[in-house]
Amino acid sequence: MRDVIDLARAGFRHKLGTYLVMTLLVAVTVAGYLAVSSYWADAATVSKGKAEPLNFPYLKAHVVHAYLSNPPVSNDPEVPSPPRKFVPLFNDRELDRIRKLQHVESLSVALSQDSFSRFGYLEFLSIEAGNALWADLDLRAGGLPQNSREILIPDTVPDASSYLGQVIRVRVIRSVFPQSFWKHSVLKDAPDPEPVKDLEVVGVYHPSSPMLSGLVGWLEVRRVDDYPELDPKEVRMDWPVPNTLFLKLDDPTKAHSVSLSWRVLYPEMPEAEFPMNPPSKVEWYPDLSETMMQRATQEVAQPVFANTINAFALGAIGIFAGMFLSFLDRRKELGIMKTVGIESSKIAATISTEVVFCGVLGTLAGILIAEGLTTYYITGITGNPIVIPWTAVVRGVSVAALLLIVATYIPNAMARQGTVMELLHGRPIPIVRKRA
Amino acid sequence: MFVALGLKNAWRNRSRTALGIISMAIAAMIFMSGSTLGKGYPARAYWEARQMVGGEIILIPEKITLSTDTLAAGGYTWRFEKRSYDKPTLLMGFDSTPYRYGFMRGVPLDGEEEPALTRIREVAAELRDEPFVAGVMVREAMPFLRQSRQDDIDFYEYGFIEPRDVKSDRERYEMEQAVIRGGSQDRYLLEGDFMKGVDCYGWQYRVGWDFLLPTMSESGYDYENLLPVRLEMVGTVGFQQPFAPPYANPVVFVTPETFGALKEATGIPDSMTTWGITVSVDNMADLESYVSYLRRKYPDFTVYGIPQLAAAMANSEAIRSGVPLDMRRVTEVLSFMIAALLSATNLSILMMARKTEIGILRALGATRWNITCMVLAESVWIALLGALIGSLITQPAVLYQLLSNKLSSETVLSTIGAEIGKSLGFSLCAAVVFGFLPVAKALRVTPAEVMRGE
Numbered sequence: 058m059r060d061v062i063d064l065a066r067a068g069f070r071h072k073l074g075t076y077l078v079m080t081l082l083v084a085v086t087v088a089g090y091l092a093v094s095s096y097w098a099d100a101a102t103v104s105k106g107k108a109e110p111l112n113f114p115y116l117k118a119h120v121v122h123a124y125l126s127n128p129p130v131s132n133d134p135e136v137p138s139p140p141r142k143f144v145p146l147f148n149d150r151e152l153d154r155i156r157k158l159q160h161v162e163s164l165s166v167a168l169s170q171d172s173f174s175r176f177g178y179l180e181f182l183s184i185e186a187g188n189a190l191w192a193d194l195d196l197r198a199g200g201l202p203q204n205s206r207e208i209l210i211p212d213t214v215p216d217a218s219s220y221l222g223q224v225i226r227v228r229v230i231r232s233v234f235p236q237s238f239w240k241h242s243v244l245k246d247a248p249d250p251e252p253v254k255d256l257e258v259v260g261v262y263h264p265s266s267p268m269l270s271g272l273v274g275w276l277e278v279r280r281v282d283d284y285p286e287l288d289p290k291e292v293r294m295d296w297p298v299p300n301t302l303f304l305k306l307d308d309p310t311k312a313h314s315v316s317l318s319w320r321v322l323y324p325e326m327p328e329a330e331f332p333m334n335p336p337s338k339v340e341w342y343p344d345l346s347e348t349m350m351q352r353a354t355q356e357v358a359q360p361v362f363a364n365t366i367n368a369f370a371l372g373a374i375g376i377f378a379g380m381f382l383s384f385l386d387r388r389k390e391l392g393i394m395k396t397v398g399i400e401s402s403k404i405a406a407t408i409s410t411e412v413v414f415c416g417v418l419g420t421l422a423g424i425l426i427a428e429g430l431t432t433y434y435i436t437g438i439t440g441n442p443i444v445i446p447w448t449a450v451v452r453g454v455s456v457a458a459l460l461l462i463v464a465t466y467i468p469n470a471m472a473r474q475g476t477v478m479e480l481l482h483g484r485p486i487p488i489v490r491k492r493a
Numbered sequence: 494m495f496v497a498l499g500l501k502n503a504w505r506n507r508s509r510t511a512l513g514i515i516s517m518a519i520a521a522m523i524f525m526s527g528s529t530l531g532k533g534y535p536a537r538a539y540w541e542a543r544q545m546v547g548g549e550i551i552l553i554p555e556k557i558t559l560s561t562d563t564l565a566a567g568g569y570t571w572r573f574e575k576r577s578y579d580k581p582t583l584l585m586g587f588d589s590t591p592y593r594y595g596f597m598r599g600v601p602l603d604g605e606e607e608p609a610l611t612r613i614r615e616v617a618a619e620l621r622d623e624p625f626v627a628g629v630m631v632r633e634a635m636p637f638l639r640q641s642r643q644d645d646i647d648f649y650e651y652g653f654i655e656p657r658d659v660k661s662d663r664e665r666y667e668m669e670q671a672v673i674r675g676g677s678q679d680r681y682l683l684e685g686d687f688m689k690g691v692d693c694y695g696w697q698y699r700v701g702w703d704f705l706l707p708t709m710s711e712s713g714y715d716y717e718n719l720l721p722v723r724l725e726m727v728g729t730v731g732f733q734q735p736f737a738p739p740y741a742n743p744v745v746f747v748t749p750e751t752f753g754a755l756k757e758a759t760g761i762p763d764s765m766t767t768w769g770i771t772v773s774v775d776n777m778a779d780l781e782s783y784v785s786y787l788r789r790k791y792p793d794f795t796v797y798g799i800p801q802l803a804a805a806m807a808n809s810e811a812i813r814s815g816v817p818l819d820m821r822r823v824t825e826v827l828s829f830m831i832a833a834l835l836s837a838t839n840l841s842i843l844m845m846a847r848k849t850e851i852g853i854l855r856a857l858g859a860t861r862w863n864i865t866c867m868v869l870a871e872s873v874w875i876a877l878l879g880a881l882i883g884s885l886i887t888q889p890a891v892l893y894q895l896l897s898n899k900l901s902s903e904t905v906l907s908t909i910g911a912e913i914g915k916s917l918g919f920s921l922c923a924a925v926v927f928g929f930l931p932v933a934k935a936l937r938v939t940p941a942e943v944m945r946g947e
Contacts, residue, residue: 173716353559356815378838
């Protein structure tokens with residue numbers, strides 16, 4: 058090993074110019090990568106910081122009223138598939154399974170409809186009686202609805218309190234857009250038999266979040282025991298059909314983990330196609346605003362990412378060029394080494410050591426250059442100082458290592474494969490040699 | 494003589510020369526794509542989407558996309574909202590996410606939003622003076638409900654009414670051709686048509702003739718006191734693009750006269766119905782440049798080009814909420830640098846193989862300058878030839894894009910000439926700058942070294 062290091066050191070001294078260029082290329086590439094990624098990490102933080110929090114410690118999900126529950130289907134075509142069995146979601150046992158997920162404090166069932174009234178368009182959310190969501194409504198005047206003819210209105214309506222005791226006419230529509238999640242074709246939505254409703258305003262509440270800001274009504278508790286028919290042509294639930302679940306979380310930051318647990322809860326659905334999450338749903342998370350802003354920042358930054366990759370390609374070509382030329386210059390030297398009995402693997406190790414030395418030196422220099430750039434020259438998008446995250450450093454080092462391996466593969470292979478005669482007489486060397 | 498020798502050398506090592514030429518040609522193709530093709534589209538591109546919108550660029554007076562400028566300038570808090578059906582726009586047909594799920598909207602930090610209508614009219618007036626603008630229309634829409642019955646159950650459907658610039662629709666967007674034939678209602682609107690409408694094929698339901706329009710109350714639209722209105726439907730338009738879902742909205746197009754009468758009957762003011770501006774341009778070949786320009790000029794507006802909307806629809810995804818940075822120039826320079834680096838590597842290897850030849854030339858009296866000329870001639874020759882081939886390969890697409898937009902022959906020639914010139918210039922610079930690496934190698938060779946067989 059000591060010999061290898063000595064030889065590498067001598068080689069490095071001999072081709073100092075070439076290796077200096079390579080080191081610089083690695084340094085500049087790593088520095089560029091670190092500076093760009095830190096700049097965009099900073100932009101993402103800024104954009105997340107500017108997002109108004111939802112102030113809603115719930116995981117809200119639009120769901121279907123039943124799901125397909127089949128045992129795993131065999132890959133063997135000889136084994137017949139079991140008949141399709143549908144399980145009602147609005148069933149105490151099923152709802153309890155979801156309620157018992159870790160970090161879920163309570164579960165509320167609701168029906169969301171698009172409604173049009175004298176207050177314009179508003180979401181009309183009917184919540185099941187006795188559900189925990191009622192307790193979180195910030196009631197400002199009047200009381201809570203006690204039956205399906207009563208509603209609360211938000212205090213965003215001008216002079217809202219003046220409507221207390223008045224009856225307003227609400228029209229609900231069929232969904233304007235097809236549902237945005239996959240739904241089995243046998244699941245049928247029973248239409249609202251009463252598209253025009255005369256409802257009495259019994260209270261005014263203050264919406265604390267855009268997630269719950271429309272009309273709030275009372276929903277009769279309905280449960281379906283079972284759908285006993287196998288391979289049914291239609292799975293229907295009598296009106297009213299709830300379509301929304303609110304899971305109150307003891308820790309809103311765990312919303313994504315709850316969502317994952319919810320998916321894992323239904324492992325018996327192997328044939329369900331993505332994006333059918335069991336039960337099929339569309340979710341709103343408490344950190345939705347921040348996530349959407351971060352996604353927008355990523356979209357802004359995508360071309361920078363593409364160009365960083367281009368810069369890496371440029372670096373790789375440069376390193377390859379340097380290494381290849383260095384190899385060609387040293388063919389005779391390598392040939393003599395082989396003549397005196399040094400093993401091919403040791404020669405390859407010598408070249409690798411030289412490259413590793415360049416890589417380590419270049420990466421360290423790159424990190425220092427990036428630190429210097431971000432400390433003295435580049436400020437964040439809003440003028441804040443940029444901090445290079447350690448994850449970016451790890452990624453930068455990994456990419457630099459990969460780049461060096463790729464760029465030095467051919468010279469390394471040629472040094473290993475080349476025979477003494479080929480090296481000494483400058484004959485072509487195959488990268489892969491067929492051994493007899 | 495040494496220049497000729499350089500060219501001869503290039504010919505003698507055809508495989509390596511070809512590699513250099515190909516890499517430079519690819520760089521030139523990337524350059525031409527970015528600088529010419531990337532600016533716009535052929536004249537009939539995204540035709541169906543443009544027909545449906547009646548314009549090529551849409552400006553909406555609110556902040557719903559994020560750009561570097563927005564991030565840098567700040568001044569907004571971003572709020573998650575669900576778009577209200579009280580504010581229908583034609584964007585609904587391209588991306589329904591804001592209506593069914595929600596979107597982020599920038600709210601000024603000082604809380605003061607300029608009245609949208611005033612600002613829209615101001616910007617529309619400014620846009621009419623822009624040289625590239627062929628038409629500007631302030632867009633309005635009014636929601637309606639429609640009562641239907643199916644399986645003995647009554648239900649309501651939602652839709653909206655849009656006034657159209659009938660002259661522009663007929664002449665510029667050939668809307669008559671979009672009319673679906675076969676029924677008794679088989680024409681598009683005519684100028685001056687009153688209380689007549691055209692509906693849009695491809696939505697999940699067809700709108701009929703009877704509409705329930707909201708009236709006005711102190712809190713906005715009042716759907717409790719609806720105004721029944723009957724419009725005579727004279728036709729149905731369909732915007733079906735090949736191998737893709739149709740562009741559609743739950744919309745009824747009417748003439749501005751009809752729309753004015755409906756507003757008067759319901760008492761709905763302009764401030765409630767106006768939602769944005771659409772711009773028509775004659776030259777689609779520069780559409781992306783116009784969109785970028787308008788984004789910079791009106792940072793308080795969200796500016797969409799039709800291709801962006803059509804892409805969202807085609808991919809069944811939300812319209813991008815971030816405006817990607819324009820890095821075309823950087824990509825172009827990087828591609829030339831990669832190509833030049835490849836070429837320099839090739840030449841360096843060649844120089845080593847020709848060590849003896851260079852030594853003999855030096856022994857015969859060739860100066861350093863002669864050797865430099867020989868190496869650079871080879872490098873420049875490879876670069877120029879590659880750039881020319883790359884530029885020529887892209888020319889059919891560039892020519893089609895420019896000529897389809899009926900640009901004058903002078904404009905076409907000057908655009909093509911300028912872009913090819915830039916491409917050749919870039920490649921020349923790259924060849925000279927990166928050619929110095931092989932030159933330096935060649936100049937280090939001395940006759941004595943060669944004689945000694947080193």
